[in-house]
Amino acid sequence: MFVVTGATGNVGGEVVTGLVDRGVPVRALVRNPSAVAPVEGVEFVQADLTDPASARAAMSGAAAVFLLPGYPGLAAAAAAAGARRIVQLSGGSAGSGDGSNAVTKYLNDTEAEMRDSGLEWTVLRPTAFMTNALRWKDQIQAGDVVRLPFADVPLAVVHPRDLAAVAVVAMVESGHQSMVCRPTGPAVLSLEEQVATVGESLGRSLRFEAQPNDEARREMLKTTPAPYVAAFFDFYVNGSIDETTVRPTVDDVTGRPPRTFRDWAAENAHRFAS
Numbered sequence: 001m002f003v004v005t006g007a008t009g010n011v012g013g014e015v016v017t018g019l020v021d022r023g024v025p026v027r028a029l030v031r032n033p034s035a036v037a038p039v040e041g042v043e044f045v046q047a048d049l050t051d052p053a054s055a056r057a058a059m060s061g062a063a064a065v066f067l068l069p070g071y072p073g074l075a076a077a078a079a080a081a082g083a084r085r086i087v088q089l090s091g092g093s094a095g096s097g098d099g100s101n102a103v104t105k106y107l108n109d110t111e112a113e114m115r116d117s118g119l120e121w122t123v124l125r126p127t128a129f130m131t132n133a134l135r136w137k138d139q140i141q142a143g144d145v146v147r148l149p150f151a152d153v154p155l156a157v158v159h160p161r162d163l164a165a166v167a168v169v170a171m172v173e174s175g176h177q178s179m180v181c182r183p184t185g186p187a188v189l190s191l192e193e194q195v196a197t198v199g200e201s202l203g204r205s206l207r208f209e210a211q212p213n214d215e216a217r218r219e220m221l222k223t224t225p226a227p228y229v230a231a232f233f234d235f236y237v238n239g240s241i242d243e244t245t246v247r248p249t250v251d252d253v254t255g256r257p258p259r260t261f262r263d264w265a266a267e268n269a270h271r272f273a274s
Contacts, residue, residue, distance in 0.1 A: 002171055003027045003083070005049055005063040005074070005105070009035065010131045011089065014164030015066050015171075016042060022172055029058050053079040059083055069110040075117040085120040087170045092125050092182070093241045102227035120177040121169040127184045127243040130157045130264040133189050133194060140206065140272050146195045147209040149216030150236040155243045156184040157194070159259040162250045169253050176231040176253065181248045188256045194261060202272060203263035213237060 002019050007028035016039070026042045033044040036045035047058040052073030059065055062252030065078045066083035077087055114121050139146050155220045161181045170176040188196075192208040199206030211219075213233070220229045235241040250258040 001025050001027050001062050003029065003065040003078075003080050004069075005047075005066060006068040006089075007044070009068075010129060011164055011167075012066065012159045014161045016120060018161075018164050019153055019171070022168065026171060027062070029055065033203060034247045043118070049074060050063070056081045065198050066167055067110075067114070068158045070106045072109070072113065074121070075110075075114045079117040079119055083119060085122075085171065086114050087124065087167050087254050088114045088119065089121045089167070090123050090125050091125060093235065093245055094123070094125055095180070096240075098240070101231045101240065102225075102253075103231040103235075103238075121174050122178075123180045124163065124167060124170075125180060125182050126158045126163050127156045127182075128158070129163070130185065130261055131268075132157070133198060133265075134268070136195070136198070136272060137272050140198070140202070144199075145207050145209055147196075147211050148191050149211045149213065150221075150232075151208070151210030153243075154188045154190045156186075156188045156246045157243075157261060158183050159261075159264050162254070164259045165254045167251060167257075177192070177267045180245050181249050181253060181254075184243075184245065184247045186246060186260055188246060189261055190243050198265045198269075198272065199263075201269040209212035238267050245263065 001022050004012050004015050007016050007030050008266055014017050016026055016028050020041045029047040030036055030043050030044050033046050045058045049055055049056045049071040055074055056077035059078050059081040062083040065083050066087045067074050069090050076087055076181055090106045090111055090178040095106040096112055098104045143191050166183050168182055195206050236273050
């Protein structure tokens with residue numbers, strides 16, 4: 001049995017699909033199984049990731065588990081449930097030891113717990129997801145201007161399906177244990193280039209505008225706790241994270257090149273329109 005947390009999310013959902021395509025039994029942990037459409041080969045099980053006891057019961061008998069970061073006790077629950085292997089989603093800033101950055105701290109804590117579990121492990125530290133562009137949906141539906149912060153920070157954004165493909169290989173196959181994998185997309189793109197590509201997929205000429213840092217901070221604080229806003233400014237204004245390096249990880253692990261942002265935009269054009 002292969003267990004996936006965050007099974008209805010951008011990455012977890014792709015991990016479930018990838019495992020089903022492999023023909024292995026899948027147990028997907030979700031908050032409300034009755035609200036999820038049935039999928040052949042997938043057992044949907046209720047679990048609260050903030051409650052390690054409920055997650056432990058759901059991970060019983062797992063050959064491998066895919067874990068989201070930031071949920072204390074999950075790795076220990078997997079070990080107590082008799083799992084053999086953890087594939088841990090993390091982030092690019094992990095491993096720096098910087099406890100002053102709220103995001104980096106919870107990633108570091110997650111990885112430390114994973115290692116302390118005594119199970120076989122693989123860590124995934126991807127670049128930013130292509131699906132982050134979906135945050136622009138309201139602006140795109142309202143007009144042709146997309147106004148975004150951190151305009152001068154290029155990113156080697158990764159397709160969640162490629163990240164999931166790396167995760168599936170690490171879950172199912174041997175030879176990827178005690179490794180830190182860093183999946184990236186195939187090219188470094190500015191936000192302006194990403195906006196233009198989404199516009200092409202929609203048949204529209206979108207215009208990018210850079211949002212000043214002070215305005216961005218005020219907007220982010222309306223919906224995001226202050227320590228996490230500070231973390232993002234540390235990443236993208238202070239430059240404490242590098243997401244500009246293109247790595248061959250996806251090709252090396254899966255045997256196929258990573259998908260482009262143009263691929264992603266074409267696949268998801270309907271999500272901006274609906």
